[in-house]
Amino acid sequence: xxxxxxxxxxxxxxxxxxxxxxxxxxxxxxxxxxxxxxxxxxxxxxxxxxxxxxxxxxxxxxxxxxxxxxxxxxxxxxxxxxxxxxxxxxxxxxxxxxxxxxxxxxxxxxxxxxxxxxxxxxxxxxxxxxxxxxxxxxxxxxxxxxxxxxxxxxxxxxxxxxxxxxxxxxxxxxxxxxxxxxxxxxxxxxxxxxxxxxxxxxxxxxxxxxxxxxxxxxxxxxxxxxxxxxxxxxxxxxxxxxxxxxxxxxxxxxxxxxxxxxxxxxxxxxxxxxxxxxxxxxxxxxxxxxxxxxxxxxxxxxxxxxxxxxxxxxxxxxxxxxxxxxxxxxxxxxxxxxxxxxxxxxxxxxxxxxxxxxxxxxxxxxxxxxxxxxxxxxxxxxxxxxxxxxxxxxxxxxxxxxxxxxxxxxxxxxxxxxxxxxxxxxxxxxxxxxxxxxxxxxxxxxxxxxxxxxxxxxxxxxxxxxxxxxxxxxxxxxxxxxxxxxxxxxxxxxxxxxxxxxxxxxxxxxxxxxxxxxxxxxxxxxxxxxxxxxxxxxxxxxxxxxxxxxxxxxxxxxxxxxxxxxxxxxxxxxxxxxxxxxxxxxxxxxxxxxxxxxxxxxxxxxxxxxxxxxxxxxxxxxxxxxxxxxxxxxxxxxxxxxxxxxxxxxxxxxxxxxxxxxxxxxxxxxxxxxxxxxxxxxxxxxxxxxxxxxxxxxxxxxxxxxxxxxxxxxxxxxxxxxxxxxxxxxxxxxx
Numbered sequence: 001x002x003x004x005x006x007x008x009x010x011x012x013x014x015x016x017x018x019x020x021x022x023x024x025x026x027x028x029x030x031x032x033x034x035x036x037x038x039x040x041x042x043x044x045x046x047x048x049x050x051x052x053x054x055x056x057x058x059x060x061x062x063x064x065x066x067x068x069x070x071x072x073x074x075x076x077x078x079x080x081x082x083x084x085x086x087x088x089x090x091x092x093x094x095x096x097x098x099x100x101x102x103x104x105x106x107x108x109x110x111x112x113x114x115x116x117x118x119x120x121x122x123x124x125x126x127x128x129x130x131x132x133x134x135x136x137x138x139x140x141x142x143x144x145x146x147x148x149x150x151x152x153x154x155x156x157x158x159x160x161x162x163x164x165x166x167x168x169x170x171x172x173x174x175x176x177x178x179x180x181x182x183x184x185x186x187x188x189x190x191x192x193x194x195x196x197x198x199x200x201x202x203x204x205x206x207x208x209x210x211x212x213x214x215x216x217x218x219x220x221x222x223x224x225x226x227x228x229x230x231x232x233x234x235x236x237x238x239x240x241x242x243x244x245x246x247x248x249x250x251x252x253x254x255x256x257x258x259x260x261x262x263x264x265x266x267x268x269x270x271x272x273x274x275x276x277x278x279x280x281x282x283x284x285x286x287x288x289x290x291x292x293x294x295x296x297x298x299x300x301x302x303x304x305x306x307x308x309x310x311x312x313x314x315x316x317x318x319x320x321x322x323x324x325x326x327x328x329x330x331x332x333x334x335x336x337x338x339x340x341x342x343x344x345x346x347x348x349x350x351x352x353x354x355x356x357x358x359x360x361x362x363x364x365x366x367x368x369x370x371x372x373x374x375x376x377x378x379x380x381x382x383x384x385x386x387x388x389x390x391x392x393x394x395x396x397x398x399x400x401x402x403x404x405x406x407x408x409x410x411x412x413x414x415x416x417x418x419x420x421x422x423x424x425x426x427x428x429x430x431x432x433x434x435x436x437x438x439x440x441x442x443x444x445x446x447x448x449x450x451x452x453x454x455x456x457x458x459x460x461x462x463x464x465x466x467x468x469x470x471x472x473x474x475x476x477x478x479x480x481x482x483x484x485x486x487x488x489x490x491x492x493x494x495x496x497x498x499x500x501x502x503x504x505x506x507x508x509x510x511x512x513x514x515x516x517x518x519x520x521x522x523x524x525x526x527x528x529x530x531x532x533x534x535x536x537x538x539x540x541x542x543x544x545x546x547x548x549x550x551x552x553x554x555x556x557x558x559x560x561x562x563x564x565x566x567x568x569x570x571x572x573x574x575x576x577x578x579x580x581x582x583x584x585x586x587x588x589x590x591x592x593x594x595x596x597x598x599x600x601x602x603x604x605x606x607x608x609x610x611x612x613x614x615x616x617x618x619x620x621x622x623x624x625x626x627x628x629x630x631x632x633x634x635x636x637x638x639x640x641x642x643x644x645x646x647x648x649x650x651x652x653x654x655x656x657x658x659x660x661x662x663x664x665x666x667x668x669x670x671x672x673x674x675x676x677x678x679x680x681x682x683x684x685x686x687x688x689x690x691x692x693x694x695x696x697x698x699x700x701x702x703x704x705x706x707x708x709x710x711x712x713x714x715x716x717x718x719x720x721x722x723x724x725x726x727x728x729x730x731x732x733x734x735x
Contacts (some may be wrong), residue, residue, distance in 0.1 A: 003582050026580070045282050050453060052688075054122050054650050064414060066080050066081070066082060066409050067452075068406070068409045068410060070113070070243060071113065071116065072116045072120075073113055073117035073120050074120065077144075077150050078150060078152060078158070082369070082372060084361070084369075085164055085165050086110070086117070086358045086497065087117065087121075087145070087166035087486040088165050088169075088358070089114055089117070089118070089355060090117065090122075090176075091166060091169055092355050092358070093118060093322075093324060094122075094172060094176055095172075096354070098344040099314075099320065099322060099323065099342040099358055100314050100323040100325065101322075101323070101324050101342040101343070101344055102325045102326075102327070102330075102344070102345045102346065103324070103325065103326045103346050103348070103359075104326075104328065104330050104345065104346065104347045104349075104596075105327070105348035105349055105360070105499075106328060106348075106349060106497075107406075107425055107498075107499075107591075108404065108405060108406030108407075108424045108425075109348065109360045109404075109405060109406075109499075110358070110360065110405060111279065111280070111326040111359070112188070112280070112326070114358060115277055115279050115324060115326055116184075118277065118324065119182050119277055120141055120144070121176070121177060122177070122178070122182060122275060123141065123180065123182045124138070124178055124179060124180060124181055124270070125139045125178060126215060128215055129215060129218055130215035130216060130269060134733060136177070136178050139177050139178050141177065142609060143157070144164070145164055145166055145167060145173070145177055146163075146167055146173055146177065147162040150289060171548070180272065180274075180275050180321065181266045181267075181270050181273075181274045181275065181321075182274070182275045182276075182277060183212075183213075183259060183262055183263060183266070183274055183275070183276045183277070184277045184279075185205060185209045185259065185276070185277070185278045186205055186208070186279045186280070187205055187278065187280045187281055187283050187284060188279060188280040188283055189201060189205070189283075190283050191283055191287045191290065191291065192207055192284070192287050192291070192294075193287075193291055194293065194294060194295055194298050195295075195298035195301050195302050195305075198284045198287055198302060199252055199255070199305070200616075202284060203248055203250060203255055204248060205244055206245065206250070206258050206259065207246060207247075207248050209262065210245045210246055210258075211246065211268060211342030213262065213265075216242060216266070217239065217242060217243070217246075220238050220239040220242065220305075221239060223235035224236050240263060241254070241261070248513055249707030251730065252305070255309070256305060256309050257308070257312045259276065259309070259312070259313045260312040260313050260317060263276065263319040264319055264555070267319040271319075273320060274321055274654050275324070276320060276322075276324075277322045277323075277324045277325075278310075278323070278324070278325045278326070280325050280326060280327060280328070281310070281327045282327035282328060282329045283327075284302065284306070285302065285303070285306065285329075285331065285462075285467065286328075286329070287302075288467045288468070288470075289468075289470035289471040289474055289475075290429075290474070292471075292475035294471070296468065296471070299464060299467065299468060300464065313344075314343070327493075328497070329462050329497055330347060330461055330462065330497065331461070331462050332465070337413050343692060347460075348360065348402075349390065349496065349499055349502070349503075351505065352400075355693075356400060356402075357400065359401040359402075360405055361402070361403040361404075362400060362401065362402060362403070363401045363403075366384070366387075366403050366408060367567060368390075369408070370383070370412075371410060373412050373415075378614075379417070382412055382417050382617070382619075383408075383417055384403075385618075386407070386417055386419075386617075386618075387403045387404050387408050387520055387522055388401055388403050389502050389518070389519030389520035389523075390402035390403070390404075390499075391503070393500065404499070404519075404520070404522065406420065406423075406424050407419075407421070407522055409592075410423065418617070419522045419525045419526055420522070420524060421523070421570050422524050422526075425498075427526050428530075430500075430526070430530045431530040431533055431534060432474055433473055433474070433491050433536055434530055434531065435493075436471075436473065436483050437483040437487075437488050438591060438592075438593075439483070440483075440488050440492075440529070441534075443488070443492065444531065445531070445624065447517065447518045447527065448518070448524055448528060448622075448627075449621075449622075449623050449624070450517070450518075450621070451517075452504045452505075452515040452516060453515070453516055453517075454513050454514070454516075455489075455493055455496055455501070455515070456489050456493060456513060457493075457514060459498070460497055462494075466490055469487050469490050470494060472487065473487050473490075473491060487532055492516070499521065499523075500518075500519075500526075500527075501516040501517065501518065501523075502516065502517055502519035503515070503516060503517075504516055504517040521617070521618040524618060525614055525618060528613060528614055529614060531612070532546075532610050532611055535603075535607045536607065538587070538591075539578060539584060539588070539603075540577075540578055540579045540584070541574070541577070541578065541604065541607065542577050545573055545577050546574070546607065546608065546613070547575075548570055548574075549571060549573075549574045549608045549611075549613070550608050550609075550611035550614075550615055552567045553567070553608055553609065553612045554612045554615060554620075555567075556643075556678070556680070556694065557634055557636065557641065557643045558636070558641070564692055564693075566696050567691040567692055567694075568690050569690075571684075571692065572688070572689075572690040573606070573683050574608070575601070575603065575604070575672065575688070575690065578604070581597050581600055585597070585600060585601060596649075597649040597684075597686075598649040598650075600649070601647045601648070601649045601682075601684050602625075602632070602647040605632055605647050605682070606622070606624045606632055609622045609624075609632050609634060609645070613634075619636055620635065620636045621635040621636075622634055626685055628644070628667055628668070628681075629644060629646075629660075629661070629663050629664030629667065630645050630646045630660070630661050630664055631645055631646055631647045632644075632645040632647075640673050640674060640676065641675070641676045641677070641678070642674050642676075642677050642678070643678040643679075643680065644664045644668070644677070644678070644679050644680065645661065645680045645682065646658070646660045646661035646679075646682070647680070647682055647684075648660075648683040649683070649684045649685075650683065650685075650686075651685060651686065652683060653683060653691050655681065656683065657681030657683050657691075658693040658695060659681070659695070660681070661680065661681050661695075662679055662695065662713070664679075665677070665679070676696065676697070677696070677697055678694065678695070678696045679694070679695040679696075680692065680693070680694050681693040681694075681695075
């Protein structure tokens with residue numbers, strides 16, 4: 001049988017994607033969909049920046065082709081039928097001159113896998129007595145990174161179809177592969193209810209790190225048994241302390257310096273300086289604001305502990321070779337590492353840096369994965385709209401497009417375009433913030449209407465005060481109108497750091513302000529859902545009735561043939577199910593800036609449109625009170641359609657609402673991409689009667705004055721200039 005190992009390598013300097021296309025007739029397409037194409041081993045070797053490895057010619061289960069949720073590099077290799085090779089990150093880190101590197105990026109972007117990959121590469125493998133395994137060629141790490149052979153748990157071996165990229169760098173292999181002593185500390189499970197709870201979990205994490213080096217017990221015991229009296233005493237003390245840590249009996253005062261102590265022991269044993277790798281360093285500190293039970297009186301104690309704990313190993317540690325730290329949030333220097341002067345920070349989400357290409361998925365990565373999974377062109381376009389959106393300009397002026405890797409992998413498993421955000425992180429804190437601040441609600445609405453907001457970069461350094469402010473926002477009963485503006489600004493800085501926002505542009509006239517936007521439809525879906533939950537609760541909207549109204553609105557917006565009477569009955573049921581309007585206005589009128597019944601009718605219809613947007617998987621974009629006209633504007637770019645809805649509440653008929661909706665007709669006809677426009681006039685009578693009028697037309701457009709909405713600049717622009725003269729269309733901009 002012909003081997004089907006396929007390897008693709010892409011140039012980072014080129015946008016070209018090398019794809020092997022094989023023409024097949026339809027009779028074998030169904031067979032090819034289940035089996036990897038049987039073609040000889042081929043390598044396209046260019047600048048070796050990106051590598052997709054497909055491991056075998058056997059039948060591939062495309063619902064599980066890439067391992068998801070694994071935390072070790074070995075598991076990623078053994079449990080995946082294909083994977084993206086990012087081993088050149090090892091070279092970048094080892095050649096970096098800084099003693100301590102802090103890597104910040106959102107959850108699910110590869111922090112843990114990459115750190116474990118580095119550990120696997122550099123760790124010196126030893127036997128039970130702490131002696132290095134020689135020759136190094138016999139070690140599993142050498143076989144993996146040099147020879148491309150995976151040693152499985154049962155001792156058998158599996159050959160990769162291609163050597164990993166790092167194998168081509170002989171100097172790195174010779175100097176670093178299996179040559180270093182490593183302390184690895186995993187803090188991802190150390191969030192707690194209070195200071196004592198967090199310390200207990202950190203103690204367990206430290207114990208696991210000591211467990212990795214328990215061969216030191218034998219070495220220390222040998223010293224006690226065989227060496228001089230003076231050395232015996234020191235070794236006996238070390239032996240007792242090591243044993244205490246292994247059994248979780250180390251007191252907090254000693255725990256602060258436990259890793260420094262382990263570092264010194266390892267240096268004495270191997271006569272080598274030590275690498276210290278810490279994963280998710282900020283998880284314990286996130287307890288401060290994510291856990292409502294965490295006492296404010298414990299905050300300062302926890303921060304002081306961390307300053308000593310990390311400072312002891314990264315500041316003036318003569319035994320330290322290099323330190324690598326990963327996390328989600330950037331802590332203020334005065335909070336955790338005020339005494340360090342040897343740390344460099346790499347923030348993946350908003351700042352170009354040398355290791356950017358090794359985190360998240362990039363355009364080339366995603367295109368290759370989609371090609372291998374045979375994702376259709378229209379589906380590919382939609383999936384990229386859902387999971388793309390993190391764009392950074394690198395030094396040579398090119399734009400790096402980053403994707404949320406966790407969501408991309410889940411999409412490839414299910415082939416279903418949807419939000420997978422909740423599977424990696426809860427988003428209910430967003431609804432909490434929405435409930436407490438009208439300013440936050442308004443800014444989220446702006447973002448959903450494809451506008452940008454200003455972010456204060458100073459708020460991206462989370463110190464004691466900012467952590468307590470977040471705790472106050474998420475867990476303190478605050479008056480609706482008394483959430484301070486600076487806490488609202490902090491909230492959006494937090495969203496940026498967590499990956500809910502992306503950089504739109506840097507304000508070059510300011511060193512501290514940037515413009516941010518929603519990166520993709522996945523995030524927009526999560527924010528929209530939270531707005532819907534909030535408004536539904538405050539207005540008293542039944543979820544089943546809301547969904548029914550949204551589905552009918554979607555049919556009316558998309559279909560050439562629709563039932564207006566059915567839509568009218570649906571709206572009647574919706575508004576009849578609400579509490580009395582005067583009660584709603586009294587309850588939330590000021591809060592929502594809803595001044596009268598007509599505003600309330602329009603606001604409820606906006607919630608219906610948002611629900612319809614979620615059901616349509618964001619093929620439709622919803623705008624509220626835009627200057628195009630009407631109360632609600634719905635764009636469907638994919639179908640080249642626009643819908644204008646005007647809402648009334650009086651004794652007149654819906655014809656009056658239609659007349660007001662049609663006032664937008666002149667503007668709509670000038671929008672370049674629109675091929676069909678729908679105008680909806682609806683009126684809710686005080687007696688509960690509902691009138692709906694619908695007008696549909698296919699405008700030809702105006703050749704004299706064609707305009708279009710530029711989603712990059714967020715404003716209306718002329719496609720051509722009539723007679724070469726300048727025309728002022730700034731009044732068309734979104735509010």
